[in-house]
């Protein structure tokens with residue numbers, strides 16, 4: 508007799524509908540970092556948005572003062588794991604871009620440590636992306652990107668740059684670190700945009 512628990516990443520009608528194709532549920536939270544984990548004190552943390560018109564900067568308190576939200580989202584890693592209904596806390600990118608004038612349509616996210624990833628600006632707005640400080644009720648640990656990371660849950664998780672330090676506006680969709688190394692320029696998990 509076969510028995511399949513609802514929510515298990517089975518096939519066909521037993522598959523959790525929140526799970527994109529080719530993904531498997533995990534209960535733990537894997538750590539995936541391309542380099543060493545930087546040690547950043549929130550007191551030294553600074554976030555920069557650079558546009559064709561100049562630079563805007565926010566320190567830790569100024570960023571929080573923009574307005575922190577609690578959100579519950581699913582995350583999907585290109586290495587085939589997904590984690591459902593994670594509780595996150597952060598500032599929506601909409602609040603940041605209320606203060607930014609740009610005619611450029613693309614963004615390169617830059618991290619402390621040198622990681623980069625590209626995202627179209629319109630995929631960071633309308634409640635689709637956050638500068639996140641907490642996950643599951645705790646400050647983000649350094650290995651998960653603390654003190655602050657980008658969170659773009661509708662795209663594969665490599666777009667959610669850990670230790671984010673700023674965004675550089677670009678006129679064209681130039682590839683970031685993984686995108687130069689074979690990952691898809693866009694990365695929609697529902698369309699399985701994994702690689703080139």
Ligand SMILES: Nc1nc2c(c(=O)[nH]1)N[C@H]1C(S)=C(S)[C@@H](COP(=O)(O)O)O[C@H]1N2
Pocket residue numbers: 536537538539540541542584585618620622650651652664665666667668669670
């Ligand atoms: N700065 C930085 N951000 C990064 C990465 C990285 O190596 N460096 N890896 C990416 C990848 S491939 C994934 S799947 C997630 C992993 O986040 P986690 O370690 O918190 O699970 O972070 C993304 N953001």
Ligand SMILES: [Mo]
Pocket residue numbers: 539584585586664665
């Ligand atoms: Mo990943």
